[in-house]
Amino acid sequence: MIDESVVAGTLSEALRTGGEFAEVFVEDRRSSSALLDDGKVEELTSGRTRGAGIRVVAGETTGFAHTSDLSEAGLAKAARAAAAAARGGGGGHQMVALDRVDAPAPNEVEVLPETVAKATKVELLGRADEAARAAGLAISQVSARYADGRRRILVANSDGLLAGDDQVRTRFAVSCVAVGDTGMQTGFESVGRPIGFELFDEYEVDALARTAANRALTKLAAQPAPSGSMPVVIGPGGGGVLFHEACGHGLEADLVAKQASVFRNRVGEQVAHPEVTLIDDGTMARQWGAYAIDDEGRPAQRNVLIENGVLTDYMWDLLRARKEGRESSGNGRRQSYQHLPMVRMTNTYLANGTEDPADIIAATDRGVYVAHLGGGQVNTATGDFVFGMSEAYLIVNGEIGPPIREGNLIGNGPEVLTGIEALGNDFAMGSPGTCGKDGQGVPVGDGTPTLRVASMTIGGTAA
Amino acid sequence: MNPEELLEIAERIVGWSRDGEQIEAVVGHSQETEVRVYEGEMESLSVAESQGVGIRVIADGRQGFAHAGTLDPEVLEETLAEARDNTVFGSPDEFFGLAEPDGVDPPELDLYNEALLDFSTEAKIDLALELEKMVRGGDPRIVGVESADYGDAVGADAIATTSGIRSTGRDTSCYLTAYSLASEGDETQTGFGFSVGREPSTLDVAEAASDAVERATRMLGATQPPTERVTVVLDPFVTAQFLGIIGGTLSGEAVLKGRSLFADRLGDQVAAATVTLVDDPTNPEAFTASDADGEGLATRRNLLIGGGQLERFLHNSYTGRRSGTASTGSAVRGYASTPGVGCQALSLVPGDRPPGELIAGIDNGVLVQGVSGLHSGVNPVSGDFSTGAEGLRIRNGELAEPVREITIASTLQRMLLDVAAVGSDLTWLPMSSAGVSLVVAEVTMSGA
Numbered sequence: 030m031i032d033e034s035v036v037a038g039t040l041s042e043a044l045r046t047g048g049e050f051a052e053v054f055v056e057d058r059r060s061s062s063a064l065l066d067d068g069k070v071e072e073l074t075s076g077r078t079r080g081a082g083i084r085v086v087a088g089e090t091t092g093f094a095h096t097s098d099l100s101e102a103g104l105a106k107a108a109r110a111a112a113a114a115a116r117g118g119g120g121g122h123q124m125v126a127l128d129r130v131d132a133p134a135p136n137e138v139e140v141l142p143e144t145v146a147k148a149t150k151v152e153l154l155g156r157a158d159e160a161a162r163a164a165g166l167a168i169s170q171v172s173a174r175y176a177d178g179r180r181r182i183l184v185a186n187s188d189g190l191l192a193g194d195d196q197v198r199t200r201f202a203v204s205c206v207a208v209g210d211t212g213m214q215t216g217f218e219s220v221g222r223p224i225g226f227e228l229f230d231e232y233e234v235d236a237l238a239r240t241a242a243n244r245a246l247t248k249l250a251a252q253p254a255p256s257g258s259m260p261v262v263i264g265p266g267g268g269g270v271l272f273h274e275a276c277g278h279g280l281e282a283d284l285v286a287k288q289a290s291v292f293r294n295r296v297g298e299q300v301a302h303p304e305v306t307l308i309d310d311g312t313m314a315r316q317w318g319a320y321a322i323d324d325e326g327r328p329a330q331r332n333v334l335i336e337n338g339v340l341t342d343y344m345w346d347l348l349r350a351r352k353e354g355r356e357s358s359g360n361g362r363r364q365s366y367q368h369l370p371m372v373r374m375t376n377t378y379l380a381n382g383t384e385d386p387a388d389i390i391a392a393t394d395r396g397v398y399v400a401h402l403g404g405g406q407v408n409t410a411t412g413d414f415v416f417g418m419s420e421a422y423l424i425v426n427g428e429i430g431p432p433i434r435e436g437n438l439i440g441n442g443p444e445v446l447t448g449i450e451a452l453g454n455d456f457a458m459g460s461p462g463t464c465g466k467d468g469q470g471v472p473v474g475d476g477t478p479t480l481r482v483a484s485m486t487i488g489g490t491a492a
Numbered sequence: 493m494n495p496e497e498l499l500e501i502a503e504r505i506v507g508w509s510r511d512g513e514q515i516e517a518v519v520g521h522s523q524e525t526e527v528r529v530y531e532g533e534m535e536s537l538s539v540a541e542s543q544g545v546g547i548r549v550i551a552d553g554r555q556g557f558a559h560a561g562t563l564d565p566e567v568l569e570e571t572l573a574e575a576r577d578n579t580v581f582g583s584p585d586e587f588f589g590l591a592e593p594d595g596v597d598p599p600e601l602d603l604y605n606e607a608l609l610d611f612s613t614e615a616k617i618d619l620a621l622e623l624e625k626m627v628r629g630g631d632p633r634i635v636g637v638e639s640a641d642y643g644d645a646v647g648a649d650a651i652a653t654t655s656g657i658r659s660t661g662r663d664t665s666c667y668l669t670a671y672s673l674a675s676e677g678d679e680t681q682t683g684f685g686f687s688v689g690r691e692p693s694t695l696d697v698a699e700a701a702s703d704a705v706e707r708a709t710r711m712l713g714a715t716q717p718p719t720e721r722v723t724v725v726l727d728p729f730v731t732a733q734f735l736g737i738i739g740g741t742l743s744g745e746a747v748l749k750g751r752s753l754f755a756d757r758l759g760d761q762v763a764a765a766t767v768t769l770v771d772d773p774t775n776p777e778a779f780t781a782s783d784a785d786g787e788g789l790a791t792r793r794n795l796l797i798g799g800g801q802l803e804r805f806l807h808n809s810y811t812g813r814r815s816g817t818a819s820t821g822s823a824v825r826g827y828a829s830t831p832g833v834g835c836q837a838l839s840l841v842p843g844d845r846p847p848g849e850l851i852a853g854i855d856n857g858v859l860v861q862g863v864s865g866l867h868s869g870v871n872p873v874s875g876d877f878s879t880g881a882e883g884l885r886i887r888n889g890e891l892a893e894p895v896r897e898i899t900i901a902s903t904l905q906r907m908l909l910d911v912a913a914v915g916s917d918l919t920w921l922p923m924s925s926a927g928v929s930l931v932v933a934e935v936t937m938s939g940a
Contacts, residue, residue: 067749069585071555072830073578077571078544078561091536097543097562113613114537151581170750206751206873213753213873254878256901256938257719287530288673289638291680367540404868410638410673410682413897415865415880437869437878437899486716488869488878488899488938 030193031055031081033127035101036185039083040125043108044187048085048092048115050351051108051125052186054324055081055099056366061142062176065154073147082366083107086348087115095367127191132328135312135319138197140226142177149226150175153234157203160235164242167249169213170206173238177225184326192326198317198472199228200461203241209249214434216244217419221461221472222315244401244420247432254421254436254489260396261438261485262389262424266457267401269475273377273464274407275414275442276307280334280342281360281372281466282349284409291412291443292340300340301446304382307335309344311359311375317461317474318375325361325370332358335446346372364469374464378476382452386479389451391427397487398422398429399438401460412442418487436489445482453479493521493543495648495660502652505547505568514550514654515572516590516787519543519563520827522647525613529620529640537613546827547575553584559828587814590655591787594818598783598790599774603663607691608644615692616642619668623697627670627685630705633712636673637704638682643667644692649827651788659788664690665779667922668700674708681714683707688779688922707861711882714894717939723857723912724900724935725850725886728919728927730860731840735925737870737877738904739771739835742796742804743822744811746833746872753875753905754802762802763908768841769797771806771822778837780924786823786831794820796838797908808833839926843914847929850913857886858895858937875904881937899938910934 036053043051060076080097081104092114096107142150157173180196200221207214218241220232263271279290292300301307311329313319320329325347333341345353346361349372362373390398398421405416416438423430458476498519505517521543528535545568546559556578560571624640644666651659669686685703687696726734746752754762763769773782773791785791787809795803807815808823808831823831851859861883870877878901885892902910915929 063581069583070581071583071585072557073581074830075558075571075574075578076560076828077558077567080542080561089530089533089535093536093538093540095538095540095542110539113539114534147578147581172749208750212875213751215871215873254901256899256936258940284638287638288636288680289671289682367542369536369538404865406865406868408682408864410680413864413880415869415899417865417868417878435869435871435874435876435878436901437865437880439865439880439897439899441897486897486899486938486940488880488901488936490878490901490903490936 030057030181030183031099035104037125037127038101039104039108040185040187041123042105043083043085043112044123046112046115048087048112050086050187052084052184053081054366055183056180058178058180059143060178062174063151063154064174065158066172067170068158070151070154080366081107083111084369085111085115090114091369093369125187126189127185128189129191132192132321134321135329136224136314138225141197142199142225143179145226153201153229157234157238161203161205161238161242164239165207165246167207167209167246168205168242169208173203176200182324184324186326190326192322194321196223196320197225198223199225201234201237203238205242205245207245207249211249214245214248216241216248219460221317223317223319224315248434251432251434253491254433255487255491256489258484258486260393260481260483262393262396262398262479262481263477264398264400265453265455265479266459266476267399269378269459269477270402270405270462271416272307272379272477273374273473273475274405275412275445277309277374277377278407279409279412279442280344282343282345283372285343286349289410291410295340296342298340299338300443301335301338302449303338304452305335305338305446305449306333306380308333308380309374309377313376316376316458317472323359323361324363325357327357327359327361329375330359344372344374346370362471364471368469371467373466373471374473376474378458381454381456381478384451384453386453386455389453389479389481390424390429393424393427393481396424398424407442414442415439433489436487438485438487440485448483449480450483451481455479493648495650495662498648498650499652499658499660501563502650505572506652506654508572509654512551514590516548516651516653518546518649518651518827520647520649522645524643524645525616526641526643527616527620529624532621534617544827545571547572548830549575549579550588550590551579553586553588554579554582555588556582557830587810589809589813590653591657591789591809591819592655593657594789596790596792601776601781601783603690603781605664605691607693608646608664608666611692619692619697623668623670623701626697626701627672627704630701631709633674633676633709634672634705635675638671638673640670657788659784661782661784666692666695668695668697670700670704672704672708674712676712679712681708681711686922711894711896714882714896716897717895719938721934722937723854723931723933725857725859726930726932727859727861728917728929729921730863731930732921732923732925732927733863733866735838735840736923737872739838739925741872741904742806743833744805744807744815747805748811748814751873753873757802760802761800763797763800764911765800766843766914767797767800767908767911769838770795770841771835771838773836775837777920779920779922780837782836785821786825789819789821791821791836806833806835835924837924839918840914840928842916842918842928844916845913847915847917850915850929850931851886851891852889854886855888859884859886859891860900877901877904897939901936901938907932
């Protein structure tokens with residue numbers, strides 16, 4: 030992607046003003062996407078970005094600059110700009126010897142999307158449109174999106190690290206509108222994996238489209254969501270995002286260090302029901318948040334965050350780990366070469382339990398069954414979170430009852446962890462997600478078995 | 493790079509068009525600085541220069557698009573070739589087409605202030621340090637400042653098309669923002685404050701700091717109230733977030749594609765008579781003011797709801813043509829996407845009573861000072877919404893104890909009809925809608 034000697038020279042340039050640590054991150058990203066909406070393939074889009082981000086650390090200060098000019102001169106200019114922030118002075122000339130390390134990829138990529146004809150990608154959209162419309166006369170609108178991306182990165186730093194990764198991701202999503210006497214309702218379904226076009230050997234786009242259509246159709250008959258506190262059962266794979274938001278973010282070491290986490294100073298404590306084990310695993314084959322190396326060159330790891338209810342560790346990036354005299358946990362990520370890395374999750378999931386999911390539902394007199402959660406957000410300092418329920422049902426006398434319209438679910442992360450009363454044995458991963466933090470989005474995965482939380486607040490309109 | 497240099501690049505690309513082919517080139521360039529301080533030290537300083545190009549090609553009634561994050565000459569040709577190739581696979585649509593000059597003159601707006609360019613890095617760092625210090629010193633219960641940032645950007649762009657559009661623009665902007673942590677006993681609350689401007693001397697450090705302090709400390713001791721139906725007063729910042737969502741439902745694209753709950757309702761009374769909603773990017777007070785839209789047409793003032801009556805939808809040139817009308821100058825986009833349709837500077841026409849007076853007239857209510865999960869909790873197609881909220885109880889016309897872990901829920905349709913009053917406190921925010929206090933009756937507040 031770029032000559033090794035140029036990278037080494039750029040690092041030397043970056044250290045000239047006395048920085049203690051310098052890093053060059055080079056990225057070359059190609060993407061393509063196709064959108065069908067309103068019965069028409071609106072357009073195919075191709076994108077290309079390429080550039081380098083350079084950071085220099087001196088004491089407590091980080092200088093950062095990025096450039097889309099990957100020539101030796103362009104990189105040197107960015108290196109000087111980053112070094113200007115590190116005003117220690119008197120660094121002089123330092124040689125950096127690079128040692129290339131290769132980390133294993135989480136999985137193979139069989140069919141690179143760039144080798145697939147555009148017509149073949151577009152054909153998927155038409156099939157999805159047809160299948161969704163055939164699911165019911167009430168389906169009034171369908172949009173389907175195909176997207177693939179290939180991101181090649183190279184990271185080198187003044188510790189001598191040199192590492193690269195070739196990350197491919199493919200995704201397909203369908204969104205439907207259904208119209209009935211009660212107005213319009215929507216349904217959505219998406220799949221995505223860090224693989225190529227073989228994604229469509231695993232998933233039939235027709236089936237995905239029917240799932241999205243049926244979600245919209247089901248909601249036409251939905252009644253208003255209840256309001257107030259009640260037991261909540263979350264279906265397999267449908268609620269991993271809750272643990273990502275409500276617990277995961279609070280276990281990011283940068284937020285912990287700034288006192289912005291309710292989990293600060295709690296390592297070693299019982300923070301959840303003894304059956305709860307929470308894991309963040311960047312090595313998980315074929316899962317959306319997986320990679321070989323993070324965006325600081327560190328191989329991905331499987332990190333156990335909560336084991337049998339006890340908080341075992343936080344997640345770390347390079348800078349935060351250096352300060353504590355420990356190793357990064359492989360969680361240093363960034364949206365693109367234009368961003369500084371920070372602590373981010375990968376695939377975050379609640380490990381499998383032992384109960385039969387049917388028993389968990391049967392043991393719930395009255396409550397809400399959430400098959401699918403939508404987006405949400407958390408205040409890591411207080412642990413308070415909010416989520417949209419995109420597919421949910423009432424539980425009446427131990428049985429899943431009528432569907433309910435969209436509403437929010439609110440609660441508090443630490444309270445939910447201690448409020449988990451039952452964990453099923455039907456673990457599943459959820460939909461591919463994009464996690465936002467400090468203005469940067471990165472791909473993440475999540476998962477859970479069926480579980481019941483003793484009490485959460487449902488924000489509906491029914492009394 | 494200045495706008496003229498960018499226009500030259502855009503014109504060069506348009507000059508490569510073949511017979512029967514329409515081309516639009518959007519070229520952008522920006523320079524950004526961001527300073528973050530922590531505990532009296534500079535934590536990071538980022539300087540960045542970025543540029544990019546987006547090329548749309550329409551041929552044989554089909555559309556293709558490609559973009560690149562560089563302006564290297566060989567990449568320009570490669571990007572055009574990609575966009576051209578992409579047209580082959582799109583569905584034909586007789587309404588595809590580029591914007592055409594419509595004779596509307598762009599407003600004279602002063603969006604570029606050279607004072608920003610002369611402001612030294614040292615002075616930027618000092619501003620962020622001053623902000624952090626003021627937040628820390630603002631109240632003994634402030635135990636930390638998670639981040640205090642100064643940031644600025646100098647941007648330029650140009651659009652050229654084979655249909656004769658030539659548009660250039662440039663602007664400067666800067667901001668200060670702080671996230672604070674307040675603590676009492678074993679409870680922690682967070683708050684934020686910000687200030688935005690075209691150049692640093694217009695930034696209000698004291699206001700950003702006092703907002704961050706007040707937002708965090710006022711929520712200490714908050715409890716979860718029981719579920720009930722109440723009248724709510726939305727804080728200007730909260731109103732602005734709701735307006736953004738309502739604005740989205742008035743896009744011609746949503747209407748054409750059967751995704752707007754207001755389709756077929758032009759001329760109907762969709763809101764209380766006190767509601768007049770305008771999208772006006774020509775208003776120089778708006779932080780998001782702009783003289784041209786994403787297709788290079790002059791921006792204009794669009795009345796969307798007048799006295800509660802639905803007056804108009806917003807259009808870009810595609811949705812305008814397909815609806816049998818014209819663009820309202822409402823194309824929104826970056827260089828990496830084709831033009832969508834959206835609000836650019838949305839605001840309610842203010843009423844004549846300040847927020848204190850509005851509150852004095854309410855026996856039982858909640859002043860909603862913050863919402864969370866609004867985007868995940870609103871379905872802009874059905875209109876259902878439910879959002880996490882926090883704020884202060886209103887009892888007998890006065891502000892009372894803080895409440896948290898509540899949700900407020902209704903539908904956008906009902907909420908517009910249930911607006912009881914619009915405050916007089918209109919304030920422009922760093923987003924595409926303005927804030928104003930809003931009183932809404934009959935909202936379900938869910939708590940314990």
